[in-house]
């Protein structure tokens with residue numbers, strides 16, 4: 001029996017893939033083997049010792065203490081690209097909300113609900129509509145910071161809207177580069193991108209290097225009146241610097257999925273309650289992908305789309321399987337193989353992969369390993385965690 005503790009609303013379409021005869025799944029599950037969650041913050045929570053994996057149904061893993069978990073051999077998964085289209089569509093809305101006073105116009109019309117004569121209403125609307133005029137996005141330049149799953153879709157979408165698009169991503173993946181239209185202009189620095197853009201959209205992860213990427217200094221590089229879209233994370237933008245730039249008029253508008261108290265109630269700030277990935281389609285995609293990855297890991301030890309462990313997969317042919325993670329240093333694998341040899345266990349197949357300071361191994365053996373063997377492997381210097389699956 002595997003035990004999965006869930007946090008947040010995880011789409012049923014994914015959850016129903018867990019075979020209920022050997023999976024217990026739900027928010028109250030005790031001694032879980034794995035956690036399945038969305039934005040639930042794990043930093044301030046003690047993790048049960050029973051947990052071997054955490055699956056984030058979504059992209060950003062800044063709610064998970066990944067470094068700490070890595071040291072403990074806990075595999076953290078996410079679902080790359082599974083919600084990218086949902087975010088792209090909300091960014092499209094964000095571009096229009098930032099360029100036309102749709103929110104102001106909507107609120108104004110709502111405020112007229114006590115006028116019950118159509119003619120009178122039409123008169124007020126005609127007299128006042130000039131207050132809500134804006135600009136078009138066609139012909140303007142959108143700067144996209146971060147050209148991964150979301151940024152590349154946003155860049156291509158903006159081209160379709162008739163915009164010019166500049167992109168900046170010093171570590172763009174080969175896959176993202178293939179997805180990107182050749183009409184996207186490659187910028188060599190964030191500063192160059194900011195000074196070339198009428199709109200800037202952020203699509204980088206919240207990591208140490210991107211904290212306050214947008215600050216007083218970088219905001220000063222923007223064209224006067226430019227609009228900033230942040231559908232990535234709160235901490236990528238220094239909110240104090242943004243309000244100062246809005247007050248001075250240098251920043252034309254701030255559209256964000258990550259509101260902070262100081263940003264609320266302002267005309268030129270459009271705030272949404274972190275709903276970038278909140279579509280039925282994205283929730284289902286993320287849930288299905290996270291569940292499949294978890295099951296493959298728990299039942300077979302295979303790792304796909306982990307943010308801390310190397311992708312590792314081995315076909316299975318009814319053999320007994322041992323998996324272990326270790327520090328990526330010499331002699332660990334050799335010592336483990338000696339343990340197996342000393343225990344008369346015949347190795348049928350094996351795979352060893354490394355990523356940074358960590359390594360992960362799958363070893364298929366001909367006969368069932370006894371618990372003493374697993375204990376001996378766990379005792380090898382450098383081994384972090386051992387399982388049989």
Ligand SMILES: NC(=O)C1=CN([C@@H]2O[C@H](COP(=O)(O)OP(=O)(O)OC[C@H]3O[C@@H](n4cnc5c(N)ncnc54)[C@H](O)[C@@H]3O)[C@@H](O)[C@H]2O)C=CC1
Pocket residue numbers: 058059060061080081083084087145146147148149150151168169170171172173176203204205206209210231232233257274275276277278
């Ligand atoms: N509003 C919402 O509901 C959602 C927000 N997000 C946020 O969007 C972020 C990006 O998501 P994806 O595109 O799926 O991730 P991704 O991993 O596919 O792409 C991120 C890209 O940012 C680039 N990057 C990293 N540091 C950079 C820097 N300093 N300057 C320029 N580029 C840099 C990487 O090279 C990578 O290509 C997530 O980490 C998450 O924080 C993601 C999904 C939903």
Ligand SMILES: O=C(O)C(=O)COP(=O)(O)O
Pocket residue numbers: 038039057058059060061083274275276277278
């Ligand atoms: O996938 C992400 O990074 C998101 O921000 C989506 O968050 P959510 O799953 O909607 O709480």
